[in-house]
Amino acid sequence: MKIPPVKGTRDFYPPDMAVRNGIIDGWKRASIRNGFEEYDGPIFEHLQMYQIKSGDEIVEQLFSLEDRGGRALAIRPEITPTLARMVNQRINSLSRPIKWFSVPRLCRAERPQKGRLREFFQWNIDIIGVDDVLADAEVIFTTVDYLREAGLTAGDIRVKMSSRRLLAAVLRSIGIAEAELDSLYVLLDKKGRLPAETFKELLAERVSDVGTASRIEAFMEASSVSGVRQAIGAAWNDEVAEAINELSQVERLLKEEMGVGEYCQFDPCIVRGLAYYTGVVFEVHDIVGELRAICGGGRYDNLLGDFGGGAIPATGMGMGDCVLEILLAEKGLLDRQISGGGLDYFIVFVPGLKFDGPGDVASTSRGQAVRLTARLRGLGRSADFSYKAAGVGKQLKQASERNARECIIIGDELRRGKLVVKDMSTGEQRLVGMEEFLSQLKP
């Protein structure tokens, strides 16, 4: 019986796995050098967890299941609710700031398309317990620090930043009612992905006053933090000024102190789809602009409270592997993510060759190959040999396919206790005593 894989999932054959490991190792390295510690939660949680704050889109895309007791569960579509649960559970014993990262496997029942799969990996970094824009800047710096190490330059990508606080202040200042903010965010978040006319129509449906709607549009077209004043004109007030000041501080930190200003720009169209953001928000986009956002994040000061904890400030970022991998491939950077690979030694035996001399050399060339391989592995070296009694030439070819750095040939020389060691990059061969060779390999 032949059964296909589930649509929208991926099989990782060894070459695909090498790419996935390369990307995830890069995420982990960047997290660790920026001072984050790794955590993880279960692959499923109670379904309710995702009905609190994840936003309608995610709730619709849940893979839900039941346990044997009939409890409603769901495979995690994001890890932030788990993070909130875990932090709340130990809020009194965790030392602050909580600076954590994770690389969860997530599932969403989306229609599979370019850069969107039903199952993917997402790098998450979060700083909890710090009510200072320095933490927002740290999250953005760490994101750029990874992307830069992966080989992406300021000519390839751009961090687009704005602030929910600023957006809320502007919308309030021009007369939008508090109760309408959340649903307006959802629309404004889609501006970049909708045709200009469609956006205009949808905005007019929600904001009937033409002057108010055009002010919103003017704000969303502001190209710098300082340009906001001009865009909103008379609606300027202290609340807006404070939000602007906060965002300017983030810009200054990223540029002056952290040296990544060239990657960053203000963009008031950045709103983020998720309901829980409260302050600075950002997304990273490819400059060509053909792909979805590479990642997104921001401040979510109320989320831990929403999950039954105290009011604790928090800010974070999530980056999926799908869009990133497409961009790295487009830029020819995929190969450089892959590290290591290849065997230290491939042991070649001479089929049919028998040793029956005195001393410890007994049995066959093949038996000696098995024996030497086991000893090399015991010394921590990667080593392998052919399970088939193929000719020496064929075995050397196999060694080369396996990217072995050296081949060790067990030939007649072993009667004198010697091995032939062949350097696979230069082709040079040398004759060494077996025990001498092994004693030089430190465990």
Add this chain to the structure above:
Amino acid sequence: MKIPPVKGTRDFYPPDMAVRNGIIDGWKRASIRNGFEEYDGPIFEHLQMYQIKSGDEIVEQLFSLEDRGGRALAIRPEITPTLARMVNQRINSLSRPIKWFSVPRLCRAERPQKGRLREFFQWNIDIIGVDDVLADAEVIFTTVDYLREAGLTAGDIRVKMSSRRLLAAVLRSIGIAEAELDSLYVLLDKKGRLPAETFKELLAERVSDVGTASRIEAFMEASSVSGVRQAIGAAWNDEVAEAINELSQVERLLKEEMGVGEYCQFDPCIVRGLAYYTGVVFEVHDIVGELRAICGGGRYDNLLGDFGGGAIPATGMGMGDCVLEILLAEKGLLDRQISGGGLDYFIVFVPGLKFDGPGDVASTSRGQAVRLTARLRGLGRSADFSYKAAGVGKQLKQASERNARECIIIGDELRRGKLVVKDMSTGEQRLVGMEEFLSQLKP
């Protein structure tokens, strides 16, 4: 709203994650040095996949779900069916032998108990395409190679080996009908976990002839491969002899060629619960015998065919993290699984200290700390600083909690371009020029 985690799942806080990573890194290292390449599949497959060959116990424990199209899916309870599917899909292009490993997250709706959780990680190694007991020996050697590196000795654990082929031959030779073999395996597999009397009763229910039942019992008490002859007496035949010969070869390879004989012993009670085994089978147990099996595996030559592929020989092993972690903890070996950790540098600033001298030293001690941290991270070093303007003493304490190897203090000395660098293990301090210090750190 406070929601608990799902029963039988684990939250991995950073210290738990360090243990999990330590164990998984050990599995990966052992796999790579033994010549295995990593693969992975999706977290869920079509439900049918697990109804073919996984055995009743696993089918009962499936976490099943539906996708939006109403298709029946299940979270993977094991990865072997996925492996079979993936290999069958590309059987003509994969070069042989296929020597793959994986570390999947698996879910089974079991009743949580010691060493059994609903969600766990399992190391899998498989050699596909090799019809030689050498491959079985390689799988067992790789398993021991990992356990040995983890610190477990032949005084802690034992590989118990038998053979489905031998068991089948013995049962046939004493008159058990072919159709009854599978259900008898399930019972015999439980022998070690049942009280002797209960096992006797259950066996009598299935095998009514007293002489036949006592021969089965005698076989299962044989303590060596050579002891089987005596145990089964007149039932000895060529089929049994061949199976014995095969098992003796595996024993010889492990002892003579691979040097791990002290870890291994024949044990006819090893049957394995899963339906798909066909040849050599083994389990690793703690010598004290208080825990469930640490791992199990064996030859499954028909499985790829059962999944719609050709007849391809295969042999493999699966080791979960739960029982292993309990054993490592009992033996005091958990700490040594954890590698690395700790920051390279913690940057300490002097709260309130301002620089306004000439040259490139501007702003505050804190601003300079942010700046230096970003530069160190850009050079690939792990570095962090305090987000709070705590006193220098408190910051040094924080550095020590974060296991920083060196602290860099940004004090008055920076007016002369100098940093104070403190070695956190010796407590020694030295004064170095900032640019000189940075230029010595290669990226």
